[in-house]
Amino acid sequence: MTAFCAALRDTRLLPLTLIELAAAAVGSVYREVADAHCGDQPCPCGWHPRLQADLEALQAAIALSATPILQGDLVRMPVLGRA
Numbered sequence: 001m002t003a004f005c006a007a008l009r010d011t012r013l014l015p016l017t018l019i020e021l022a023a024a025a026v027g028s029v030y031r032e033v034a035d036a037h038c039g040d041q042p043c044p045c046g047w048h049p050r051l052q053a054d055l056e057a058l059q060a061a062i063a064l065s066a067t068p069i070l071q072g073d074l075v076r077m078p079v080l081g082r083a
């Protein structure tokens with residue numbers, strides 16, 4: 001949030017424009033990683049990109065993270081302190 005606010009202040013872009021740029025960066029990282037797993041000498045880890053399924057997973061992750069947290073939802077509450 002600190003970096004986001006600093007970027008807003010420094011660029012004077014609209015918040016959604018900055019978020020779209022962040023999403024574009026994530027998409028670009030995905031593309032580079034996917035490309036590293038294709039071709040003549042792919043990464044040996046065994047993962048094979050599946051564009052449609054991978055995009056659905058990314059979109060679902062964004063939607064889950066962007067959805068307001070309902071009060072009482074222990075799964076999504078931030079951890080405070082230690083027990």
Ligand SMILES: [Zn+2]
Nearest residue numbers: 043045046047
């Ligand atoms: Zn790999």
